[in-house]
Amino acid sequence: MADRDGLIWLDGDWVPWREAKTHVLTHTLHYGMGVFEGVRAYSTARGTAIFRLQDHTRRLFNSAHILGMPIPWDQDTLNEVQREVVRRNGLDSAYIRPMCFYGAEGMGLRADNLRVHCMVAAWSWGAYLGEENMRNGIRVRVSSFARHHVNITMCRAKANGNYLNSMLALQEALRDGYDEALLLDTEGYVMEGSGENVFIVRDGVIYTPDLTSALDGITRRTVIALSEEIGLKVIEKRITRDEVYIADEAFFTGTAAEVTPIREVDGRWIGAGTRGPITERLQSLYFEQVSGRRSEHPEWLTLI
Ligand code: PMP
16 A cells, blocks of 8 residues: 555645655554544546545544644645645545544653644545445444444544454454444444444335444435435434344445445345345435436535
8 A cells, every 4th residue: 555656645745655654653553543534536527526525524623623633724725635636646536535643743642742744645446345245235243342432432533543443343244254344332232334334224214323422424424315305214213233134225334335235234134135225226326426427416526
């Protein structure tokens, strides 16, 4: 990943990809106190466009606010940088990764002289969970790791350190031969995937866990809006693990994962054991929306 051509924005400068480095005493590397985003740009008939750029940048600043981390740039500047990183790297479609982290100015939890550094990189990234899985669905296991408790870490923040929990769950799932983990909250209710929000469908109605310890996903919000626009009812509520087992359909949403069908959970088929019709409808609507083939929500697309 580090050994390639391209340019990365770091603290206001455009740095050759291979030289975009930080010191081994970088504070965030040691303690995980940092914030980041995952954003996608898609090829559209009018040129490459970033999907819900302003919403992602707002969440980045909210995450930093939650952590008490002052970002030394404003949102408009970082929006411009994200457009430019796609342009400068000559990408038609892209995954964009902004991150704000504490530097190597001090060490220890009590360091009080830390600077906040910002980077933005972009590269081309296809289907996060694989093209075939987008058609046929993925196999998921309920994790032995619970999702964070709301008073143990700040779940509204997309914070680096929160991903230790995601990584433990994902590694366990992959080791056991599954494609992704489904994490329950500390009370045992279904919460989210390691990097995705989760939805189920039953009798034509869509359900998703209400946001307690799950990230307030931008794809989740998009899918809720799209569902309602085509007349489907969406209910946010507590969901139990066995409700997922007996759902007609289930799917994950995320910027990287887009809309990924779930065909199996803990060895039980979900519905017909393949991508369900409502999932398929929402998945294609999502792709129409992000690639500018829908007339609704032009404000969600920012041309680079
Ligand atoms: N939950 C977690 C833990 C995530 O990492 C992500 C990916 N950012 C999501 C949900 C989905 O969020 P979004 O749709 O904004 O990418």
